[in-house]
Amino acid sequence: MKPAMNSDSVVKLKKQRNWKRWTIHLFPIPALLIYGVFVVYPLFAALTYSFFDWKGIVRGEFVGLKNFKDLFTLEPFSGLFWNAFGHNILYFVLQMIFQNGLAFILAYIIYKKVKGSEFLKIAYFLPRLLSVIVVGFLWKLILNPNYGALNVILEKLGLEQLQKAWLGDPDTALISIILVNCWYGIGFGVLIFLAGLQSIPKELFEAGKLDGADGLPMIRKIILPLMVPSFMIMTVLTFIQSFEAFELVYAMQGSQGEPYHSTDTLAIYFYRLAFGGSAGGSTTAVGLGSALAVVLFIFISFFTALYLRYMQKKQVDM
Amino acid sequence: MNHTIWTRPFYYVFAFLIASISIYPILLMILSSFKTSAEIFTSPLALPKTFNLDTYRNLLEIIPFTTYFMNSVFVSVVSVLLILITSSLAAFYIARFTYVWNNVIFFFFLMGMMLPIKLGIVPLFILMKDLNLLNSLWSLIFMYVATGIPLSILILTGFFRTMPRELEEAARIDGAGNLRILWNVVLPLMRPALGTVMIIQFIQSWNDFFFPLIFITDDLKKTIPVGMLSLFGEYSADWGALFAGLTLASLPMIVLFFIASKQFMEGLTQGAIK
Numbered sequence: 001m002k003p004a005m006n007s008d009s010v011v012k013l014k015k016q017r018n019w020k021r022w023t024i025h026l027f028p029i030p031a032l033l034i035y036g037v038f039v040v041y042p043l044f045a046a047l048t049y050s051f052f053d054w055k056g057i058v059r060g061e062f063v064g065l066k067n068f069k070d071l072f073t074l075e076p077f078s079g080l081f082w083n084a085f086g087h088n089i090l091y092f093v094l095q096m097i098f099q100n101g102l103a104f105i106l107a108y109i110i111y112k113k114v115k116g117s118e119f120l121k122i123a124y125f126l127p128r129l130l131s132v133i134v135v136g137f138l139w140k141l142i143l144n145p146n147y148g149a150l151n152v153i154l155e156k157l158g159l160e161q162l163q164k165a166w167l168g169d170p171d172t173a174l175i176s177i178i179l180v181n182c183w184y185g186i187g188f189g190v191l192i193f194l195a196g197l198q199s200i201p202k203e204l205f206e207a208g209k210l211d212g213a214d215g216l217p218m219i220r221k222i223i224l225p226l227m228v229p230s231f232m233i234m235t236v237l238t239f240i241q242s243f244e245a246f247e248l249v250y251a252m253q254g255s256q257g258e259p260y261h262s263t264d265t266l267a268i269y270f271y272r273l274a275f276g277g278s279a280g281g282s283t284t285a286v287g288l289g290s291a292l293a294v295v296l297f298i299f300i301s302f303f304t305a306l307y308l309r310y311m312q313k314k315q316v317d318m
Numbered sequence: 319m320n321h322t323i324w325t326r327p328f329y330y331v332f333a334f335l336i337a338s339i340s341i342y343p344i345l346l347m348i349l350s351s352f353k354t355s356a357e358i359f360t361s362p363l364a365l366p367k368t369f370n371l372d373t374y375r376n377l378l379e380i381i382p383f384t385t386y387f388m389n390s391v392f393v394s395v396v397s398v399l400l401i402l403i404t405s406s407l408a409a410f411y412i413a414r415f416t417y418v419w420n421n422v423i424f425f426f427f428l429m430g431m432m433l434p435i436k437l438g439i440v441p442l443f444i445l446m447k448d449l450n451l452l453n454s455l456w457s458l459i460f461m462y463v464a465t466g467i468p469l470s471i472l473i474l475t476g477f478f479r480t481m482p483r484e485l486e487e488a489a490r491i492d493g494a495g496n497l498r499i500l501w502n503v504v505l506p507l508m509r510p511a512l513g514t515v516m517i518i519q520f521i522q523s524w525n526d527f528f529f530p531l532i533f534i535t536d537d538l539k540k541t542i543p544v545g546m547l548s549l550f551g552e553y554s555a556d557w558g559a560l561f562a563g564l565t566l567a568s569l570p571m572i573v574l575f576f577i578a579s580k581q582f583m584e585g586l587t588q589g590a591i592k
Contacts, residue, residue: 037445
């Protein structure tokens with residue numbers, strides 16, 4: 001048996017315990033601090049920046065909503081904005097069709113247990129491991145009009161009439177970039193859809209088969225409704241990604257959205273306003289850039305939230 | 319229904335056709351890296367005549383690739399370590415204690431997964447300038463830790479909540495402090511979740527190109543992705559060197575992937591589904 005403690009040491013022990021208990025509140029501090037300083041603060045700061053006039057990166061006077069007004073009414077800013085905005089929409093739509101649509105079909109094929117499904121998964125996923133800059137540069141070489149592999153392959157197949165200066169022609173440049181983006185992202189989509197398919201209880205398929213549903217009816221009546229969460233994830237991710245599209249465009253076409261702004265996206269335009277001095281030496285670029293950032297931020301958050309809400313409700317209804 | 323008779327072969331043809339489109343460009347990149355530029359221009363699709371390493375030797379002479387590589391390793395390793403430490407501390411707090419503000423903190427972190435951080439790049443640039451971190455690898459480390467924390471906390475908190483508390487309580491009765499419990503009792507059981515976080519964050523910080531593009535201009539402080547930018551800017555006619563550079567930039571990740579392809583694929587999708 002331990003000897004009885006005198007009151008002094010009891011107090012000491014209690015204090016020690018209290019201190020020990022209190023230290024637990026230090027645990028989330030490092031994460032909160034780093035995340036707060038380098039993620040939350042800059043986004044809030046960007047909002048306040050948009051209300052000021054800027055000389056280079058030095059803040060001038062408060063100008064209210066002038067930057068927003070200029071962005072939407074003053075040429076060339078407003079023209080460039082809507083031009084880039086349209087490209088972002090196209091980015092989203094084509095990715096939904098060619099990346100997510102194909103990814104779902106491929107996931108379904110793998111799910112149907114073809115031979116070599118492990119190999120297929122790895123193959124689709126492989127491009128995702130490369131840095132986006134590597135992806136952009138690699139495809140820039142492949143799409144080169146003179147020595148690039150694509151045009152050479154077309155020639156070997158006797159399809160010379162399809163040869164193009166893929167990235168030099170305003171009609172094909174943006175679409176080429178988007179398809180490269182699909183090449184990069186398809187494996188991720190396949191894995192998400194596959195995980196969704198595998199989470200469907202087997203009994204449902206058996207029940208469906210007994211009812212005579214197979215093939216397409218099975219997909220429509222049983223698989224699609226149960227895949228709503230996967231579609232939701234992919235749509236939101238694709239939406240955010242296509243409205244933030246920057247790296248791949250920058251790698252393949254630089255910061256000017258060449259040729260003739262035909263590959264401009266909002267993020268590229270934003271980068272030019274903030275760093276590239278596209279405003280022709282005008283000192284309002286950071287203000288305008290921040291205004292653009294705020295608009296884009298609100299747009300992305302609004303539609304993401306709306307979509308998530310809508311889909312959640314739909315899921316409950318079903 | 320007789321559609322199954324023809325759907326199977328169609329499935330195969332289609333699936334393997336897309337697979338070859340996925341693989342072929344990467345294969346082309348690796349094969350071309352062994353060719354001289356002249357060889358690439360005259361016969362772009364042919365196999366290399368010899369598998370010699372001349373293009374690689376040439377590449378290492380024209381750009382400081384070893385420096386880029388060491389910078390990338392340093393940034394990625396330190397970032398991942400700091401993410402693991404900060405996120406497991408925070409996730410432990412959120413999952414294991416029930417203070418009123420815990421849900422608020424959790425939500426605050428989760429919000430970060432939806433925030434398009436690139437839109438805050440101007441304030442970030444000014445912040446890094448004020449902190450004297452421009453042209454420092456620490457600017458990148460801070461960014462990767464800060465942007466990696468939300469998803470890591472989400473994954474770790476989810477995992478913590480599925481774990482039984484008995485062991486921790488036993489340790490607590492034995493008089494172990496919180497830090498001791500986390501380090502000796504909880505973390506060893508968390509290996510799968512920590513592995514997932516590690517893989518996701520390593521790929522992220524190794525491949526990122528946006529932040530070094532803005533923060534780093536000193537050639538000796540560049541990571542591999544921005545190093546590629548200078549390679550393509552200065553030696554755009556030397557296709558042998560370009561392909562060698564792209565191959566060398568991608569090789570570490572591809573090798574790691576083939577060592578642990580399952581963990582890679584599970585890790586990245588888990589991040590999205592949770």
